[in-house]
Amino acid sequence: MGDEAQVKEDVRASAAQGATVAPLRLEEFLPYRINLLASLVAESLSLIYAKRYRIGIAEWRVLVTLGQYGVMTGKAIGAHSHMHKTKVSRAVRMLESRQLVMRRANRIDLREALLSLTPSGLDVYRDLAPAALGFAQRLVAVVDPSDRATLDRALTALTDSATRLAAEPPRGPPEG
DSSP states (O other): OOHHHHHHHHHHHHHHHHHHHOSOOGGGOHHHHHHHHHHHHHHHHHHHHHHHHOOOHHHHHHHHHHHHHSEEOHHHHHHHHTOOHHHHHHHHHHHHHTTSEEEEEOSSOTTSEEEEEOHHHHHHHHHHHHHHHHHHHHHHTTSOGGGHHHHHHHHHHHHHHHHHHHHSOOOOOOOO
């Protein structure tokens, strides 16, 4: 048996053994499946804005958050979009350099700036919003209309549960 054939046979044997003894199967593990779905959705959605506007996922999140809320601090954008402050800062700098976002001093707290879309940024947001909503409609079209409310409730419940779990102190492996 050649090296390549031996490797394939080893992989098959290992997979067969793992299928019988593996307590955790990644393809069936809910957190993995949710993460995979989120990655695929983000990648697919980025095709709408990446080429046309030359922005990435982080810039998209900042732009859409400001489009929705108007004026926010970088810290508030990070909290809302679950992005690290470094990622938010880089995205804001890029959007500022493209004159899509502007900053002004926060008179209440001079350590932070208030961010908002420029008129050009607002134009981009208004152009992208219908395309993003259309993408979301195409994505959910595979779910039976009678199941969509259930899907929404399940996503809300999972998000609430993950938020609670993230706030808990870490647990070690079970003792025994």
